Amino acid sequence: MIQLKKINKIYEDGFHALKDIDLTFEEGKINVLIGPSGCGKTTTMKLLNRLIDYTNGELTIDGKRISDINPIDLRRQMGYVIQSIGLFPHMTIYDNVAAVPKLLKWDKQKVNKKVDELLKMVDLDPEVYKKRYPNELSGGQQQRIGVIRALAAEPKIILMDEPFSALDPISREQLQDELVKLQEDINKTIVFVTHDMDEAIKIADQIILMRDGQVVQKGTPHQLLTSPANAFVEEFIGSDRLEQARGLPPMTAFVDEAFPYAKIDQSVEDVITLMVEHKKDQLPVVDEADKYLGIISLYRAVRATDKTVQDLLNEDIIAYRRSAEVEKFVASKDTIAPIVEADDTFIGVLDQDVLLESLHEKFDAKSGVKS
Numbered sequence: 001m002i003q004l005k006k007i008n009k010i011y012e013d014g015f016h017a018l019k020d021i022d023l024t025f026e027e028g029k030i031n032v033l034i035g036p037s038g039c040g041k042t043t044t045m046k047l048l049n050r051l052i053d054y055t056n057g058e059l060t061i062d063g064k065r066i067s068d069i070n071p072i073d074l075r076r077q078m079g080y081v082i083q084s085i086g087l088f089p090h091m092t093i094y095d096n097v098a099a100v101p102k103l104l105k106w107d108k109q110k111v112n113k114k115v116d117e118l119l120k121m122v123d124l125d126p127e128v129y130k131k132r133y134p135n136e137l138s139g140g141q142q143q144r145i146g147v148i149r150a151l152a153a154e155p156k157i158i159l160m161d162e163p164f165s166a167l168d169p170i171s172r173e174q175l176q177d178e179l180v181k182l183q184e185d186i187n188k189t190i191v192f193v194t195h196d197m198d199e200a201i202k203i204a205d206q207i208i209l210m211r212d213g214q215v216v217q218k219g220t221p222h223q224l225l226t227s228p229a230n231a232f233v234e235e236f237i238g239s240d241r242l243e244q245a246r247g248l249p250p251m252t253a254f255v256d257e258a259f260p261y262a263k264i265d266q267s268v269e270d271v272i273t274l275m276v277e278h279k280k281d282q283l284p285v286v287d288e289a290d291k292y293l294g295i296i297s298l299y300r301a302v303r304a305t306d307k308t309v310q311d312l313l314n315e316d317i318i319a320y321r322r323s324a325e326v327e328k329f330v331a332s333k334d335t336i337a338p339i340v341e342a343d344d345t346f347i348g349v350l351d352q353d354v355l356l357e358s359l360h361e362k363f364d365a366k367s368g369v370k371s
């Protein structure tokens with residue numbers, strides 16, 4: 001855990017860049033610093049690896065004062081990714097990623113293994129990319145290398161200063177998705193600077209909104225969206241996003257955990273009986289460990305009672321996490337959405353009819369208050 005207490009930074013020219021900052025960067029979480037240009041995001045981040053020293057206050061990492069930690073050791077414990085990728089142009093991708101592990105004198109086999117593993121984590125085939133040079137990669141691929149290079153020495157903390165802001169919108173969204181996915185595996189303490197609210201909402205566990213060297217509000221994306229602290233926060237988030245957030249909570253708000261489901265080894269006749277009993281025309285199917293497999297529909301089942309549930313399984317209906325946005329489901333053509341845990345364990349179902357009904361009620365309630 002990284003803790004800042006009453007941190008002030010006054011630059012040599014007298015500019016008061018940070019004013020009494022109180023903050024905790026939570027362990028194993030993506031902490032996003034956001035705010036208008038010049039509000040002090042980069043200054044805050046640079047305090048963490050001692051590229052800048054603060055003027056007064058207290059900054060601790062796991063209870064240890066940062067001023068008592070040698071800057072070189074400190075930086076080796078932290079990965080750092082910046083906007084202008086900063087890959088070494090005359091070194092191969094392998095040498096770029098391996099740079100810090102080599103400095104730390106890891107043995108060659110361990111380094112090789114690590115580089116391969118990291119390249120695979122971002123979907124780049126090691127055999128193809130290891131020997132290439134940075135300018136032989138696209139911008140998005142180069143930035144992926146920037147990210148995995150920061151992970152190579154297995155740091156506990158990763159600092160990312162607008163790492164994706166120079167990329168085209170599509171690569172940017174891809175890298176955001178990958179970072180969120182990656183974080184589920186690596187669970188690092190990430191401090192991420194951005195000025196893009198969509199990016200913050202998408203990736204953050206905690207958002208810290210700054211203005212003029214002060215923290216205006218901190219909380220989960222949902223907290224900021226649903227209870228902005230003041231007009232500045234509202235304006236920074238934007239009325240479209242606020243309106244959307246009020247209208248559509250995440251999937252979890254609508255999920256029916258009592259929705260019936262079939263087991264893969266049941267007979268088709270039993271499954272038909274189950275559907276008839278519950279007046280359903282489709283059911284999710286799970287395996288022995290309750291992991292979601294797909295959907296079976298009444299329409300197909302009644303015409304093929306000699307088949308197995310496996311034969312009739314429709315695997316094209318994708319499952320959603322609890323936190324998924326309702327919009328994604330609404331935009332799909334599916335009529336039910338299976339909801340699962342991160343390991344695919346089945347939780348329940350969100351039914352499009354139920355969703356629409358809830359939304360109508362919400363809408364009525366809202367307009368009722370207004371009138």
Ligand SMILES: Nc1ncnc2c1ncn2[C@@H]1O[C@H](COP(=O)(O)OP(=O)(O)O)[C@@H](O)[C@H]1O
Nearest residue numbers: 011013015017036037038039040041042043044
């Ligand atoms: N070395 C410096 N000397 C004086 N002022 C600085 C220095 N570095 C940054 N600043 C000022 O501090 C403020 C915060 O900068 P910074 O943390 O880089 O903002 P941002 O939120 O855009 O990352 C800005 O007004 C900037 O001009």
Ligand SMILES: [Mg+2]
Nearest residue numbers: 041042043193
């Ligand atoms: Mg900055």
